[in-house]
Amino acid sequence: AQSVTQLDSHVSVSEGTPVLLRCNYSSSYSPSLFWYVQHPNKGLQLLLKYTSAATLVKGINGFEAEFKKSETSFHLTKPSAHMSDAAEYFCVVSDSRNLIFGKGTKLSVKP
């Protein structure tokens, strides 16, 4: 069965410092992996997706994620956090029938 584990429920960074949100996946075959962002009281927005074309995936708003099969990881990074990045982030795996969500990581950005 497919699953994802987000290793941190809450990450706090200062504005201008790097962001790292960690995600490990479990899959019996080559997975399709996604990162979604949810701003407070808003819907879900796709940040980026991995579908085996390239291990380093670039997304919107300066985010990127690297697929590492040896570590079964798909961590999300950004070089410099903005206040507007404060939101809930979800690591997601597709099992061909639907999306399976991690429990989410809340990112706080301090001025």
Place this chain on the structure above:
Amino acid sequence: DTAVSQTPKYLVTQMGNDKSIKCEQNLGHDTMYWYKQDSKKFLKIMFSYNNKELIINETVPNRFSPKSPDKAHLNLHINSLELGDSAVYFCASSGTGTGYTFGSGTRLTVV
């Protein structure tokens, strides 16, 4: 020109009432979904329909009944509402080779 639209955005109702949430997509996708996001932000699949046919029906109380009159619409009807039904409900759609597009959510509050 909204891709996936849900109505209403907010719904406050008393226990025991029956209510419906509507969802429409104009992307030409074949598959539509209902996800539930609980108070801890956890998102889980409830139902999915492919071209009006039910393909995923997770362990959801019988009080929840999805209806898909055509492949562009997937409505969610809930009978005898309970306090525990309070959540945000997201509609989504997907097509072959395309990603998932989510609606902006319906926040249901049962009082």
